[in-house]
Amino acid sequence: MPAQPDLMSLRVQAVRYEAEDILSYELRRADGGKLPSFTAGAHVDLTLPNGLVRSYSISSDQSETGRYVIGVSRDRCSRGGSEWIHKNVRPGDFLAVTPPRNNFALAEDAPHTVLIAGGIGITPLLSMIRRLTALSGDWELHFAVRSRVQAAFLGDLAALAGDSPERVHLHADDEHGGGFLDVPGIVRRAPDGTQLYCCGPAPMLAAFEKAAGHLPAGRRHVEYFANDQAPAASGGFEVELTDSGVTLSVQTGATILQTLLDAGIEVPFSCTEGICGTCETQVISGVPDHRDLVLSDQEKAANDVMMICCSGSKTPRLVLKR
Numbered sequence: 001m002p003a004q005p006d007l008m009s010l011r012v013q014a015v016r017y018e019a020e021d022i023l024s025y026e027l028r029r030a031d032g033g034k035l036p037s038f039t040a041g042a043h044v045d046l047t048l049p050n051g052l053v054r055s056y057s058i059s060s061d062q063s064e065t066g067r068y069v070i071g072v073s074r075d076r077c078s079r080g081g082s083e084w085i086h087k088n089v090r091p092g093d094f095l096a097v098t099p100p101r102n103n104f105a106l107a108e109d110a111p112h113t114v115l116i117a118g119g120i121g122i123t124p125l126l127s128m129i130r131r132l133t134a135l136s137g138d139w140e141l142h143f144a145v146r147s148r149v150q151a152a153f154l155g156d157l158a159a160l161a162g163d164s165p166e167r168v169h170l171h172a173d174d175e176h177g178g179g180f181l182d183v184p185g186i187v188r189r190a191p192d193g194t195q196l197y198c199c200g201p202a203p204m205l206a207a208f209e210k211a212a213g214h215l216p217a218g219r220r221h222v223e224y225f226a227n228d229q230a231p232a233a234s235g236g237f238e239v240e241l242t243d244s245g246v247t248l249s250v251q252t253g254a255t256i257l258q259t260l261l262d263a264g265i266e267v268p269f270s271c272t273e274g275i276c277g278t279c280e281t282q283v284i285s286g287v288p289d290h291r292d293l294v295l296s297d298q299e300k301a302a303n304d305v306m307m308i309c310c311s312g313s314k315t316p317r318l319v320l321k322r
C-alpha cells in the first residue's frame with residue numbers, strides 16, 4: 001500500500017452523469033468542514049479499497065472551500081481504477097483522498113489563455129476556466145471529443161462562457177469525418193504572450209509539444225494521464241540518503257523507490273509512474289536519469305529534484321536528501 005501522509009476520509013456527496021462513460025464525484029468532509037485549499041489545475045489521489053491509487057483532477061472552483069469535484073472517465077482498458085469507481089462508488093460512501101497537489105498550475109496574469117482539452121482532459125481546464133472567469137481573464141477553449149455525447153461539463157462551460165459562447169470550440173471527430181483537432185493551427189494562431197495548456201490523450205499531447213516546442217517553457221503547459229516511458233530499472237548504482245544515513249545499492253530490475261521501500265525506509269508515493277509528483281526528492285549530488293512527466297526540461301536540467309518512482313541515475317552514485 002503506498003505511503004500517503006495526511007490521507008483524508010471524504011464522503012461522496014453526489015455522483016453525476018456528465019457524459020457517456022463520464023461521471024463526476026463530489027467529495028466532502030463528513031462534518032461539512034473546510035477542506036485543504038487548492039489552486040486551479042490541481043489533482044487529488046484516491047486510494048481505492050482494492051489497493052490501487054489513482055490521480056484525478058479537480059474540476060470545481062478553487063474558491064469553494066468545502067468540496068472537491070472530480071471527473072472520472074471509465075477507461076475500457078481500465079486496470080481496476082476508473083472501472084472500479086464507476087461500478088462501486090455510490091453517494092454516502094467514503095474514499096481515502098490525499099490533499100490536493102498541483103503540477104499544472106495556472107498563470108493568472110496572462111493577457112490571453114488558450115486551453116486545449118481532449119476527452120476527460122477537460123477536468124483540470126474547467127477549474128482553470130472558473131478561475132480565469134473570476135479574474136475576468138481572457139480565454140478560449142478547444143475541446144476535442146470523439147463524439148458530442150462524450151463531451152462532459154458542456155453546461156458548466158456554456159455558463160462560464162456567458163455572453164461570449166465563441167470562446168468554447170467543441171470539436172467532435174465524428175462531425176469532421178474522423179479528423180482530429182488542428183492543434184498546430186491553434187498554437188500558431190495564439191497571440192504573442194498567450195499561455196497555452198493542453199490536457200488529453202498522448203497523441204494530442206505529442207502534437208501540442210511538437211507545435212509549441214519553440215515557445216518559452218513558461219508559456220506551454222501539459223498534464224499527462226499516463227507515462228508511456230519505461231521506468232529506469234537497469235540498476236547498477238548506489239543511492240546515499242543523507243537523512244536516513246544509509247547507502248543502498250540499486251539492483252537491476254528495481255527502481256530507487258522499490259529499493260528504499262525494501263530497506264524499510266518510508267517514502268511518500270502514489271502513482272509510481274512519474275505523473276503525480278508525490279515522490280519528489282531533493283538531489284544533493286549525482287545526475288538523475290529522469291523518466292517522469294512532472295518536471296519540465298528546465299527543472300530536469302537544474303538537477304535539484306527527481307521522481308524516485310521511475311527515474312534512475314546516470315552516475316554511479318546519487319546522493320539524495322531523504
Ligand code: FES
Pocket residue numbers: 268269270271272273274275276277278279280292294307308309310
Ligand atoms: S509516485 Fe507519482 S511521481 Fe512518483
